Amino acid sequence: MTAIVDYGAGNIFSVKNALDHLGIESKLTSEVSELEAADRIILPGVGAFPAAMEMLRKSGLVDTIKAQAKVKPLLGICLGMQLLFDRSYEFEECEGLGLIGGHVDRIDDPGLVIPHMGWNKLVYNHSCPLFDGLDESYVYFVHSYKAFTDDSSLYAYCEYGSRVAAVVGDGKFVYGCQFHPEKSGSAGLKMLSNFCAL
């Protein structure tokens, strides 16, 4: 069973719809016991970093997610990906889950349209099981902040002014997508199905 963390932030129904469509058993939950029992965990999220961390803390899930990420696959989506890093500077400095080294800051380029909204092409940097069998590499982004991380954690990026981290990971169980796989047509569905096969 794939657990989708329901902590009050965002696009959980879209993720659930996509997994249902793929025939993958999943459950929206904020129960510690269900996250512990799950085969893998998806951490969705839209909105602001500090508010999302606060909601995770209030749900009592921070320690559980950190512990489970050492023993089973975890996929953060959009803001859920950003939460995986050490810290963010959205509005104020705010500590994240610290599962991947790096930080999150504003996409800062006076010449760019912000938010980075729409379909952008993945450039693969390291092989990753999420990319297996992908025939299309345009995926749907919508965000104004981006992650800064080491090359070893950067599995794929896209070009928007400069490099934007698109798929990240810790080399073991933790994965993150800045784009929305649940809204990225066949490419996104393929990546979700690849994750759920881990």
Next chain:
Amino acid sequence: MLAKRIIPCLDVRDGKVVKGVNFEGIKEVGDPVECAAEYDRQGADEIVFYDITASHEGRGVILDVVRETAKKVFVPLTVGGGIATVDDIRDTLRAGADKVSVNSQAVKNPQLIKDGADIFGSQCICVGIDAKAISPNKWTVYINGGRIDMGIDLIDWVKKIEQLGAGEICLNSIDTDGVRGGFDIPMLKAVVDAVKIPVIASGGAGKLGDFADAFIKTDCSAALAASLFHFRELTVGQVKDDCRSKGINVR
């Protein structure tokens, strides 16, 4: 590189897709869920449902349409028409929409943009605008489907909504809408130059080259059309092939 988006719009009344050929003679052309799925197959980058249901009782129907579409179509969905309160935004997003488009109500109550952006994030607040020229390079904002001139300067308005937290603008030109002679390039250019947020061109697409023309002549992020795709005069795929052949980056 970020691709230019091609967005088909479905006008929906009481749960059925319609297109007002003229104001009196709205005719039904189909099931919105099926139409959305077809546009997805053609390569649409997003799909917009514009709810023109007049009655309050009919409002729940559009949410059912979104709910059913969101189970089948995995590209972003936007819903516009009649969204007046934070609760309307919440209900629409919970039904499966990724963005809402607010128009007349945002003009009457600009706080709706700020409240929506603060609670749900700027990324899901698109502000729709109907505007018309009063002199060359000067436009005013209209409400109620282009029927009432609010006397608000278009450029002042787009700067204000950006400040309030809008994530995107869908700019419809009353002058070019329905004329099928191409998008309103001067208006589009003026708005794109005034803000940093993405701008969608709307109103006036009548032939294949009109989309590429908007992308070549302005830095708009996306182009939207309804009837052209509706009556199958063009497919989204044909529009993208034309853009690609002219060096425009599309998915």
